[in-house]
Amino acid sequence: MSLIVEQKDRSGVINPMYNCQPCGAQFVCIGVKDCIPLVHGGQGCCTFVRLLFAQHFKENFDIASSSLHEDAAVFGGVKRIEEGVEVLVRRHPSLRVIPIITTCSTETIGDDIEGTIGNIERNFLQKEYPEREVTIVPIHTPSYSGSHVKGYDTAMHALVSTLARKGQPNGKLNIITGWLNPGDVKEIKHILQEMGVKSIILMDTESFDAPIMPDRSGFAHGSTTVEDIADTANSLATIALCRYEGGTAAKFLEKKFGVPAVIGPTPIGIKNTDTFLRNISQLTGKEIPDSLVVERGRAIDAMVDLAHMFFADKQVAIYGDPDLVIGLAQFCLECELKPVLLLFGDDDKSYVKDPRLTELEREANFDIEVVWNADLWELERRIKDGSVDIDLIMGHSKGRYIAIDYDIPMVRVGFPTFDRAGLWRHPVVGYNGAIWLAETIANTLFEDMERKHDREWILNVW
Amino acid sequence: MPFVLFRCDEVIPEREKHCYVKSPGEDIVTYLPAANIATIPGTLTERGCAYCGAKLVIGGAIKDCIQMIHGPVGCAYNTWHTKRYLSDNNDFQLKHVCSTDMKESHIVFGGMDRLKKSIKEAFAAYPEIKRMIVYITCATALIGDDIDAIAREVEEELGDVDIFCVKCPGFAGVSQSKGHHEFNMEWMRDKVGECEPEIWSPYTVNIIGEYNIQGDGFIMENYMKRMGIQVIGHFTGNGSYDLLRGMHRAKLNVVICARSAGYIANELKRRYGIPRLDIDPWGFDYIAEGLRKIGTFFGIEDRAEKLIAEETAKWRPKLDWYKERLAGKKICIWTGGPRLWHWVKAFEDELGMRVVAMSCKFGHPDDFEKAISRGREGTIYIDDGNELEFFEVIEKVKPDIIYTGPRVGDLVKKLHIPYLDGHGEHNGPYMGFEGFVHMARDMYNAIYSKLWQLAKEDIRRKDNGR
Amino acid sequence: MDDRVEELYSYIQSRCLWQFFPREWDRRANIEGILEKAIELLTEGECQVSETLLDRYFYVEAKALVIDVKSRFPWLNELNKAEKRAIMEEVKKKLMEVMVVKSLNPELRLSGY
Secondary structure, three states, X not given: OOEEEEEOOOOOXXXXXXXXXXXXXXXXXXXXXXXXXXXXXXXXXXXXHHHHHHHHHOOOXXXXXXXXXXXXXXXXXXXXXXXXXXXXXXXXXXXXXXXXXXXXXXXXXXXXHXXXXXXXXXXXXXXXXXXXXXXXXXXXXXOOOOOHHHHHHHHHHHHXXXXXXXXXXXXXXXXXXXXXXXXXXXXXXXXXHHHOOOEEXXXXXXXXXXXXXXXXXOOOOOOEOHHHHHHHHHXXXXXXXXXXXXXXXXXXXXXXXXXXXXXXXXXXXXXXXXXXHHHHHHXXXXXXXXXXXXXXXXXXHHHHHHHHHHHOOOEEEEEOOHHHHHHHHHHHHHOOOEEEEEEOOOOOHHHHHOHHHHXXXXXOOOOEEEEEOOOHHHHXXXXXXXXXXXXXXXXXXXXXXXXXXXXXXXXXOOOOOOOOOOHHHOOOEHHHHHHHHHHHHHHHHHHHHHHOOOOHHHHHOO | OOEOOOHHHOOOHHHHHHXXXXXXXXXXXXXXXXXXXXXXOOOOEOOOOHHHHHHHHHHHHXXXXXXXXXXXXXXXXXXXXXXXXXXXXXXHHHXXXXXXXXXXXXXXXXXXXXHHHHHHHHHHXXXXXXXXXXXXXXXXXXXXXXXXXXXXXXXXXXXXXXXXXXXXXXXXXXXXXXXXXXXXXXXXXXXXXXXXXXXXXOOEEEEEXXXXXXXXXXXXXXXXXXXXXXXXXXXXXXXXXXXXOOHHHOOEEEEOOHHHHHHHHHHHHHHHOOOEEEOOOOOHHHHHHHHHHHHHHHOOHHHHHHHHHHHHHHHHHHHHHHHHHHOOOEXXXXXXXXHHHHHHXXXXXXXXXXXXXXXXXXXXXXXXXXXXXXXXXXXXXXXXXXXXXXXXXXXXXXXXXXXXXXHHHHHHHHHOOOEEEOOOOOXXXXXXXXXXXXXXXXXXXXXXXXXXXXXXXXXXXXXXXX | OHHHHHHHHHHHHHHOHHHXXXXXXXXXXXXXXXXXXXXXXXXXXXOOOOOOHHHHHHHHXXXXXXXXXXXXXXXXXXXXXXXXXXXXXXXXXXXHHHHHHOOOOHHHHOOOO
C-alpha cells in the first residue's frame, strides 16, 4: 500500500512537538562526566531546559547560563562567555569540559565564539590554571534552525570533533546512542557485554539513575569521560543507533580517522535488534551468544502472546524524534499493529526520504500517512475531524491532553515522559525493549478496555 | 556578622552583598542584601528570563485566550506544561500554546508575515476563542519585528478579535521579574478600561497577583462569593481576558503577589483611585485578617466574621494536630521572592517551626525588607542563591525540610532532605484555611516519611551507620 | 516610653504590609494616613472616614492595627489619650525613618512603578 507524505500546511505551530536546538545540545552535554555546559543566551534557554530534564528524570543536572542581557544586544555578549567560563573553572575544580552552546539571540548578534574561546585559553586558562586541562567546545545551535534533533547531532559532532585524538587502536566499538533513555543505554551495554565487546558509549547516561546513598554521595551525572571521547578516534568502528541524532559524528570519525561508521537502524523491535547484533558481530568478529538468542526468543514469545489476540488491526499514531518514530513503526508492523499516522516535528525533509520508510511502505498492507514539519495540532485536528481513527497514540508527554480529551489510550515513549513514573528506566531498544513495549502497549489497551467496558471479560482467560 | 561570603564564593566576592545573616540588633536600615541586579554568568543561577516572567507566570494563566509566542519553537515548548494553574474553562490555558516557529530565513528577512499567518491560523484552529496574547522573544526583538503593527492589522481584518502584545524578550532585565513588570504595565496601558464589566454587587474587587495554582484562586473566589463580593479581574489565575480589561471598575484591589503584580495595583491606584490592599493568604491568622479587612472596607464585617468562624471551626482541629508535630522543625524557603515573607511568620507563629534560611530568585529590595523584618535573627537571607551556596547553607543550618522548586528538590533529596514544591504547591491548594492545613500536612508527611530514616542507614555496618 | 515605642514599632514592622509599598510616596502616604486614623481610633474610639476609597482603605488598615495592638499590648489600654497619641506619634516617626528616610532600598526613589 502507499505512503502518503504531507507537510503541515500552516506557517505557525500549534502545540509544539519538538524543542529547539539548544535543548538537544544540552542533553548531549549532560552525558559527559566533569562537564558543565554554558548556554550562551538568556537565562530561560538554560533554566527551562533544566526544568524539562528534571520533569523527565526527577533529577538535577548542572547547566550554566551566560545570563545575556540588553547591553549584549548592543555590544555583543562575548564578555559574558569569558566571565561565565572563569566562574565555572574557579568554582568547580574537577571541571574538564565546558561546551559553549549558542542560542538564537547570540547567533543573531553574531558573537565570535571560536575567537572568544581562543582568548579565554590564552588569557585565562594558560595563565591562571596551567596545570588544569579544561577544554572549551564551541557548539553552534541557533534555535531558529532545525530542532532539538539537529541540536543533539550538532553537539555530538562538536564534542567528538574537538576531543577525538588519534592514538593506539583500542579494539573498542563506539556506540552513539542518539536521544535515548538511560534504560536504553543499560540495555545496549547489556547486549555488548553478552557479546563480549568493549565499547565507548556516547553518551553513557546510565548514571542519570542516581541513588540516594547513605553517605549522601549519589548525584545524577553523565559518565562518558574526556578520555572516552578522545579515544573514539581509535576504535574498531562506530555504530550510530539514531541516524539523525549522532550520525554526523559517526561520519566525522570515519572521514577523519578512518573509523568505519554504521548508521542505524535504531534497534527497536526484533529485526532491527537482529541487524544491530549482526553489525556488532561483523565489526568485531564476535559471535552472537546463545544468551541473546534466548532473549530474542523470549521477546518473540511475549509478542506472540499479544499480537493476533489484541494488537491486530489496531491503528496507531506515533510522534516524536524521527529515529524513534520510525523504529516504533517498524516494531508495530512486527506485532500486527498498524502505524497509520507518523508525525515528525521539524522541517528536515530527509526524514521522509529515510529508506526505512520505503521499507515500511513495502511491508504494510495499509496506507501510512507521514506528516513532516508537524505539530501536535496535526494529530489533534485529524482526530477531531475524524479523518483518522486512532486506537492508540505513542509519543511523549506533550501530547497527553489529546489522549485525555479524546479518550484514546496512549503509551508514553521517548522524551519527555513526565506524566508517568520512571519510564526512562525502561528500554525500548533491544529484545528487552521489545518486551517492554509490547507489554506496556497491551496493559495500556487492557486498562482502556476495562474503563470503557469494552469486552473486558476477554481478559479473564486469554 | 552582616553579609557573608560562602566558601564557594571566595572566587566571586561580588556574591557577598547578596548573602546576609541577621544579627541581634540589626534591622533593614543596617543591612539589606543587593537584589534585582544582574546574575554573574556561570553561577548556576535559578533565575529564568523576562519572557517567561510574562508568559509562563502571568499571561499563561489567563483562561480564554490563545498564547502566541513569536520566536523559535523552544520558547513556546519550554513554557508549556510547567505550571499548575487551573481554570473553569476546561483548562484551555494548560493545553495549548502557539509559536511562529521562526526559522533562519525569517531571522534574515523578518518574521512579520509569518506572525500574521500564524495568528490567523490559530484563530481558525480555535474558533471559539477570540482573544490572544502575542509575545516577542529574543530573536524577534533583535531583528526588530513590529508585533503591534501585525496585531492591529489582524484585528482590523478579522473584526471580532482582540490581541494584546507583550514586548519583553528573554534578555530584558535580570530575571523573570522584568517580564512581570512589562506585562503589568503594558496591560494597564493597552487594555484596562477597554471593557465595561457587568456589575452585580455593590462590593467589587480585583484579586491581583494570584495565579490559581492548584485552585488557590478558587478558594479565594469562593470566600469572596460567600461574602457577596464580586471579583471583576482575577489577575491572572482563572482570569478572563475581557474581565481583566474591566479592572478599573473594582472598588478595591486585593493584592497577593506584590512582586509579580503590585505594579498594576499601583497604576490602578494612581489612575483610578482604587486602593491597594496587600494581604497574606497563607496561615489562619493572616487569611482571617485579610478577610476582615475586606469586610471592613465594604462595611460587611459580619459576613467576614461568619466565614472566618465557619472555616476555623472546620479546619482548626486538623491544623492543631499537625502543629504539635511540626513544632521546632527547621525549614528553608527557597522560592521566587514573595513566598519568603508570606510564609515565614505563618510557619513560625502558627506552626511553631523555625525558618532557618531563605533564598529568592527574583526578589527586589522590598522583598528583602519584608523577609528580614519578618524573619528571625540568625536566619540566612540570600538573593539569587545558587547550587553551591545551597550546599553550604544545608551544611550550616541542617534543615528538616525545604520548600523549593522540583529541580533543586531533586538535588537535596540526595542529601536526605525532603523537599516540597514551593512553586507548584506540592499537594495544594495552599491558600486559605484549608490550604494551610494542606501545607502543614505536606510538611508533616515529608518530614516524618520513613524513607529518610532508611536513606541514612548503611546496611554494611552493624550499627547501620548511625 | 522608648521600649514601648520599640515594641509597637517592631510588631508593625513584622506584621503590616502597607509600610512596604514600593515607592517613597506610597510609603509616606500609607504611614501618615493609616497612623493618623489609628491614633484617632485609639484615642477617640472612632474616626472620621471620608467618602473616598483611599480614605476608607486607611481606615481599614488602621482598624485592623488598633484591634491587634490593643489585644497584644494590654498596657496600651491603660494609657490616657495624650500618652497614647505621644507613643503613636513616636511610632510613626520611627516608621517614617526606617521605611523612608533611612531605607537602603534603592528602588524606593525610582520615578515610576
